[in-house]
Amino acid sequence: MPAPFRFTLEATDPITGARAGRFETPRGTILTPTFMPVGTQATVKSLTPDDLRELGAQVILGNTYHLHLRPGEELIERLGGLHRFMRWDGPILTDSGGFQVFSLAHLRKVTEEGVAFRSHVDGSARMLTPEIATRIQERLGSDIAMAFDHCVELPATYEKTREAMERTHRWLDRCLTAHARPDQALFPIVQGGTYDDLRIESAEAISRIDAPGYAIGGVSVGETKADAHRIVSLVAPRLPEGRPRYLMGVGSPEDLVNGVAGGVDLFDCVLPTRIARNGTVLTDAGRVTLSRGALREVDAPIDPTCDCYTCRNFTTAYLHHLFKAEELLGHRLASIHNLRYMARLGSRMRQAITDGTYGTWRDAFLRGYRVADESVAQVQRERRVAAWQATRPGLDARVGAAVADADGADDEHD
Numbered sequence: 001m002p003a004p005f006r007f008t009l010e011a012t013d014p015i016t017g018a019r020a021g022r023f024e025t026p027r028g029t030i031l032t033p034t035f036m037p038v039g040t041q042a043t044v045k046s047l048t049p050d051d052l053r054e055l056g057a058q059v060i061l062g063n064t065y066h067l068h069l070r071p072g073e074e075l076i077e078r079l080g081g082l083h084r085f086m087r088w089d090g091p092i093l094t095d096s097g098g099f100q101v102f103s104l105a106h107l108r109k110v111t112e113e114g115v116a117f118r119s120h121v122d123g124s125a126r127m128l129t130p131e132i133a134t135r136i137q138e139r140l141g142s143d144i145a146m147a148f149d150h151c152v153e154l155p156a157t158y159e160k161t162r163e164a165m166e167r168t169h170r171w172l173d174r175c176l177t178a179h180a181r182p183d184q185a186l187f188p189i190v191q192g193g194t195y196d197d198l199r200i201e202s203a204e205a206i207s208r209i210d211a212p213g214y215a216i217g218g219v220s221v222g223e224t225k226a227d228a229h230r231i232v233s234l235v236a237p238r239l240p241e242g243r244p245r246y247l248m249g250v251g252s253p254e255d256l257v258n259g260v261a262g263g264v265d266l267f268d269c270v271l272p273t274r275i276a277r278n279g280t281v282l283t284d285a286g287r288v289t290l291s292r293g294a295l296r297e298v299d300a301p302i303d304p305t306c307d308c309y310t311c312r313n314f315t316t317a318y319l320h321h322l323f324k325a326e327e328l329l330g331h332r333l334a335s336i337h338n339l340r341y342m343a344r345l346g347s348r349m350r351q352a353i354t355d356g357t358y359g360t361w362r363d364a365f366l367r368g369y370r371v372a373d374e375s376v377a378q379v380q381r382e383r384r385v386a387a388w389q390a391t392r393p394g395l396d397a398r399v400g401a402a403v404a405d406a407d408g409a410d411d412e413h414d
Helices: 049-055 064-069 073-078 082-086 098-103 130-140 158-178 196-207 225-238 253-261 271-277 309-313 316-324 328-355 358-368 374-390 397-407
Strands: 006-012 019-025 028-032 034-036 060-063 092-095 108-110 115-118 125-128 144-146 185-187 214-216 245-247 266-268 280-283 286-289
Touching: 006 328, 019 328, 028 034, 028 328, 034 328, 049 309, 049 328, 060 064, 064 073, 064 092, 064 098, 064 125, 064 130, 073 130, 082 092, 092 098, 098 108, 098 115, 125 130, 130 144, 130 158, 158 196, 196 225, 214 225, 225 245, 225 253, 253 266, 253 328, 253 358, 271 280, 271 328, 280 328, 309 328, 316 328, 328 358
Parallel strands: 034 266, 060 092, 092 144, 144 185, 214 245, 245 266
Antiparallel strands: 006 019, 019 028, 108 115, 115 125, 280 286
């Protein structure tokens, strides 16, 4: 592990294998397990860096694809790097952009060299290769960079999935050769789709590299929750014990709780902020939709046990009013609550691991938590796609769906 980075495993739950750790980086120590808010375009939507510090965020995520297209890594580097540009002095992790370009199914072409695609911003021809993705992240100056990988769309055949996995491994070698910043950690990524033998092969292959940390990719891209949980429980224990393990793009509370039980340390997803902007907040009982008529006169905070700015100052009735009136303050207050909820969830999991009671704590949490209907998530996705297409008349429906997913309709990624 490069000198500026050190991971210390502080406790392991004796029943589940859940881990509590300390990941030291040049810009601060990350206590794990933890959730990383997504700031794709150098901002976590509607929130300031001070908001993020107050709600307990330890590390945030930026995205290579979006920042490369707008405003460009050259400008960000010239203005002092991503930390100075967005005024966030804590650790930053950047995704390689691989997920986004592979979401552009009808706008890109994959070769061994890399991925040629057209920008969804201005239609210009672009190219991402392992070397280019690595160089962009170095110029951005993130603390943790991700290797450029090939993420397959589901459903995918065994042959197609193997091809993508093997390409991911070859591209990793090129990323490692290109990577030159000693103050930046480069994480390899496990691929292999939903095929157990490919996942094991990929985990074993990247584990032979002495990296500062390891990521599990290609999860939360359309597989069932059962498949996702199986993949995590299969892969995580095969990654080096003395390094942080990052599950990419997973952010619902129940998935974090199960992922930690599987041995994962780091998580990210736009889910908490995206559903917040749609008027949904997180509680230990499950998701609450603030526009429901039953909440119109509730003269109490969303969660009396929550210490976030929103719950300390505003009633559920007021938040209901903001969303019915389509006031932007509702987006901000709900986002603050949801991200504080995720930060507190990480702290509670860490405490249970330290106490040696994680299995009992997890079971109690899952008994009380109402899991969202996956069909509802699909309806919400279709609405995002429709809204995105409405601003671009004449766009092919398939292209609209692909770009809206990559652009997140709100310029974030899952």
